[in-house]
Amino acid sequence: MSQLNREDLLREHRPENIARRLRQKPKSQKVSDFVLGAIDGCVTTFAVVSGAFGAGFSPAVVLVLGFANLLADGFSMGVSNYEAVSAEREFREVAKRTEERHIELVPEGEREEVRQIFANKGFSGETLQRIVATITANRSLWIETMLTEEYGLNRTRYNPMASALVTFAAFVTVGAVPLIPFLIPQLALQTQFTVSTLLAGLMFFAIGMMKSLVYSQPVLRSGLNTFLFGGAAAGLAFLTGYLLRNLFGVDVS
Numbered sequence: 499m500s501q502l503n504r505e506d507l508l509r510e511h512r513p514e515n516i517a518r519r520l521r522q523k524p525k526s527q528k529v530s531d532f533v534l535g536a537i538d539g540c541v542t543t544f545a546v547v548s549g550a551f552g553a554g555f556s557p558a559v560v561l562v563l564g565f566a567n568l569l570a571d572g573f574s575m576g577v578s579n580y581e582a583v584s585a586e587r588e589f590r591e592v593a594k595r596t597e598e599r600h601i602e603l604v605p606e607g608e609r610e611e612v613r614q615i616f617a618n619k620g621f622s623g624e625t626l627q628r629i630v631a632t633i634t635a636n637r638s639l640w641i642e643t644m645l646t647e648e649y650g651l652n653r654t655r656y657n658p659m660a661s662a663l664v665t666f667a668a669f670v671t672v673g674a675v676p677l678i679p680f681l682i683p684q685l686a687l688q689t690q691f692t693v694s695t696l697l698a699g700l701m702f703f704a705i706g707m708m709k710s711l712v713y714s715q716p717v718l719r720s721g722l723n724t725f726l727f728g729g730a731a732a733g734l735a736f737l738t739g740y741l742l743r744n745l746f747g748v749d750v751s
Contacts, residue, residue: 535665539673544698545735551691552739557680564677576666580658587656597644615647702728
């Protein structure tokens with residue numbers, strides 16, 4: 499660790515800065531939703547482009563298939579993310595109501611749960627008793643402790659509609675990039691596909707780098723991984739279209 503990094507860490511771990519960070523509300527999942535939608539949008543749309551090109555379809559057909567897939571899959575993914583986030587939020591609410599009821603009806607049993615949870619973390623004796631007493635003296639803290647320790651739930655803010663809209667917007671915006679060259683009729687079909695491939699590769703790499711910021715991964719490795727996965731999906735789609743074209747003798751160019 500460099501001296502500069504250590505100085506930054508020391509500054510961030512001053513009591514006042516620690517208190518400031520802990521007062522902040524948990525971050526939403528909008529960045530994760532964007533990365534999810536962007537990756538899937540680019541992969542699936544370029545896979546359609548590759549499959550259609552491999553099958554020998556005309557640029558007009560590529561555009562029709564591409565935009566139809568873009569809107570339909572983008573909407574589907576937005577709805578799926580909405581349902582997933584809603585389910586997580588509802589589960590947390592159900593768990594919270596359950597713990598509230600348990601504390602109301604069997605408080606001693608719930609205190610014993612807290613005691614065993616922190617005993618398993620290595621606390622014992624008077625220290626353990628003080629921890630249990632402190633947590634169970636504050637009802638909100640007691641409930642949040644049980645949600646975290648018993649159910650593994652954190653305080654993440656759930657906004658299903660925002661997650662759905664961000665996912666859909668990212669899917670459509672990034673997914674449309676590989677279709678741009680096919681909107682330029684002056685380009686030959688091979689040139690359109692080549693430019694589309696380059697743009698998709700750039701998007702894959704950029705999204706992977708963005709993902710590294712969310713999940714604290716090495717930037718270049720994350721970008722390369724997403725690039726390779728996206729390329730593999732597109733290659734499979736191209737091969738499928740090419741094989742089906744030759745197998746059934748399809749020619750719609």
